[in-house]
Amino acid sequence: MKLLTAAQTKEADTFTIKEEGITSTDLMERAAKAFTGWFENKFQLSEEVYVFCGPGNNGGDGLVVARLLHQRKYSVKVFLVGDTEKVSPDFKINLERWSDKLSTKHITEVNQIPEISQSIKVIDALFGTGLNRPVTGIYADVVEKLNASSACITSIDMPSGIYSDSQTPPEGAIIKATYTISFQLPKLAFLLPQHEAYVGEWHVVPIGLSDKFISEVETDLYFTTHQDAQRILKPRKKFSHKGIYGHALLLCGGFGKMGAAVLAARACLRSGVGLLTLQVPSAGYSILQTAVPEAMTLSDKNRKHLSELPQDIEKYNVIGIGPGLGTERVTKTTIGQLLSTSTHNLVIDADAINIIASSEKLKASLPKNKVIFTPHPKELERLIGKSNNDYDRLRDMLEFCHEYQCYIVLKGNNSAIGTPEGNLYFNTTGNPGMATGGTGDVLTGIITALVAQNYTLEEACILGVYVHGLAGDLALKSVGDIAMIASDVTDHLPQAFMHLQQLS
Numbered sequence: 001m002k003l004l005t006a007a008q009t010k011e012a013d014t015f016t017i018k019e020e021g022i023t024s025t026d027l028m029e030r031a032a033k034a035f036t037g038w039f040e041n042k043f044q045l046s047e048e049v050y051v052f053c054g055p056g057n058n059g060g061d062g063l064v065v066a067r068l069l070h071q072r073k074y075s076v077k078v079f080l081v082g083d084t085e086k087v088s089p090d091f092k093i094n095l096e097r098w099s100d101k102l103s104t105k106h107i108t109e110v111n112q113i114p115e116i117s118q119s120i121k122v123i124d125a126l127f128g129t130g131l132n133r134p135v136t137g138i139y140a141d142v143v144e145k146l147n148a149s150s151a152c153i154t155s156i157d158m159p160s161g162i163y164s165d166s167q168t169p170p171e172g173a174i175i176k177a178t179y180t181i182s183f184q185l186p187k188l189a190f191l192l193p194q195h196e197a198y199v200g201e202w203h204v205v206p207i208g209l210s211d212k213f214i215s216e217v218e219t220d221l222y223f224t225t226h227q228d229a230q231r232i233l234k235p236r237k238k239f240s241h242k243g244i245y246g247h248a249l250l251l252c253g254g255f256g257k258m259g260a261a262v263l264a265a266r267a268c269l270r271s272g273v274g275l276l277t278l279q280v281p282s283a284g285y286s287i288l289q290t291a292v293p294e295a296m297t298l299s300d301k302n303r304k305h306l307s308e309l310p311q312d313i314e315k316y317n318v319i320g321i322g323p324g325l326g327t328e329r330v331t332k333t334t335i336g337q338l339l340s341t342s343t344h345n346l347v348i349d350a351d352a353i354n355i356i357a358s359s360e361k362l363k364a365s366l367p368k369n370k371v372i373f374t375p376h377p378k379e380l381e382r383l384i385g386k387s388n389n390d391y392d393r394l395r396d397m398l399e400f401c402h403e404y405q406c407y408i409v410l411k412g413n414n415s416a417i418g419t420p421e422g423n424l425y426f427n428t429t430g431n432p433g434m435a436t437g438g439t440g441d442v443l444t445g446i447i448t449a450l451v452a453q454n455y456t457l458e459e460a461c462i463l464g465v466y467v468h469g470l471a472g473d474l475a476l477k478s479v480g481d482i483a484m485i486a487s488d489v490t491d492h493l494p495q496a497f498m499h500l501q502q503l504s
């Protein structure tokens with residue numbers, strides 16, 4: 001699914017109004033109804049609601065929401081913040097529709113801001129996608145007072161004060177929302193870790209923006225929905241044999257870290273690979289043969305570290321390399337050999353990333369259009385350098401993808417996938433329980449298996465990350481987030497794939 005910028009959202013708005021022959025006030029009514037529907041499900045009628053409205057259409061939405069909640073018999077108070085002479089036309093219309101129902105209070109000075117007790121349900125309708133400068137003055141005073149209260153804050157469309165698709169200047173105040181209810185599509189800002197404290201728990205409510213506009217508009221920003229993942233997943237053929245589903249090679253594991261190889265291998269097998277061979281340092285041979293009987297195991301001549309490539313390496317469709325390897329010199333040399341001789345698709349993780357990041361020569365020998373890197377933020381920083389903020393980091397990541405014609409899966413709450421063409425895909429599955437050792441090794445196994453089965457590198461990244469998060473979400477239901485370990489994610493891969501196939 002596409003993510004739209006603030007400018008594109010405005011165009012979608014105008015397009016929809018024209019296409020349906022409605023007015024902008026009708027669309028505002030629709031948006032406010034969608035918000036109110038969510039709000040009513042969440043909060044009891046007995047709750048007291050304070051709505052804080054800014055001067056634009058976000059404030060206009062707030063007015064309509066107030067009217068609708070008042071009609072449903074909620075106790076609602078409206079506060080108009082700032083200069084109400086300069087409000088948007090739709091705000092004005094809705095202010096007139098509201099004013100015969102109840103009076104509103106104006107806030108132009110700090111002492112007019114009401115006390116906000118913990119039991120009040122605050123609706124933040126100060127600013128949305130039209131914010132064009134940092135929030136200061138009386139608006140900032142209101143934001144600070146709301147943040148300092150321990151009331152539950154629900155933001156309409158955006159937490160006020162944050163830019164929807166570019167870096168917000170540091171001097172402005174920003175609402176710290178408990179919930180953010182966004183119209184039609186999430187905003188890029190929601191998907192960046194730096195905004196977690198402001199956005200809170202976000203949900204999207206549909207408001208019927210034109211499908212035609214959304215399908216035709218050009219963008220390089222996407223987020224993966226369940227339907228997107230289902231579209232990518234290929235059905236297994238009726239007359240199947242294991243040869244069709246590829247033969248993957250995993251070069252993982254080191255002394256004291258053979259578990260990483262076990263985790264990657266088990267996840268690879270649970271993701272549909274036809275055949276799997278592992279090569280591990282000789283100390284790991286019996287471990288792998290015992291823990292993963294479905295895989296074939298080759299023993300490296302070195303007892304503790306990866307030190308050689310298998311002889312008949314051409315027969316594999318894909319090589320997954322990195323988990324548990326360590327950064328010994330002999331391993332570095334072996335990775336150098338692999339990069340300079342291999343014609344394979346490569347899934348590169350963990351210490352293999354660290355090794356490549358430390359050498360310009362190795363970076364220069366990366367084969368083009370054949371590599372997927374799966375770093376966590378620290379490994380990415382080693383690979384591409386330090387960035388000032390999340391927007392710069394994504395830009396730098398895409399520059400790296402372009403320069404080296406590779407794919408990067410940046411692991412995190414909303415893992416981000418960068419492609420050589422400059423597209424960014426954000427994942428929507430997963431949970432904090434997955435922030436535990438070994439879940440990255442599981443992801444390496446999954447993506448390696450998908451590449452072996454002939455998914456394109458882009459498809460393998462998108463589907464792999466989605467199904468990994470989905471398995472984590474299913475694991476959450478049975479083991480919770482505190483006790484979750486990486487094997488729980490693998491154990492729920494069967495259910496996750498069945499869920500995508502609509503078999504469960």
Ligand SMILES: NC(=O)C1=CN([C@@H]2O[C@H](COP(=O)(O)OP(=O)(O)OC[C@H]3O[C@@H](n4cnc5c(N)ncnc54)[C@H](OP(=O)(O)O)[C@@H]3O)[C@@H](O)[C@H]2O)[C@@H](O)CC1
Nearest residue numbers: 013028056057058127128129130131132133134135157183
């Ligand atoms: N398609 C959709 O999804 C739909 C969207 N809808 C809703 O519309 C919202 C977008 O509305 P919007 O464009 O009127 O912008 P909004 O955020 O209300 O604020 C802009 C106003 O504030 C001002 N201003 C800006 N920055 C400022 C600052 N720092 N400090 C002080 N003032 C500042 C600026 O005026 P300026 O002073 O720049 O002339 C302008 O007056 C969107 O988020 C959603 O809630 C629905 O109604 C219908 C369908």
Ligand SMILES: [K+]
Nearest residue numbers: 124127156158
């Ligand atoms: K808002």
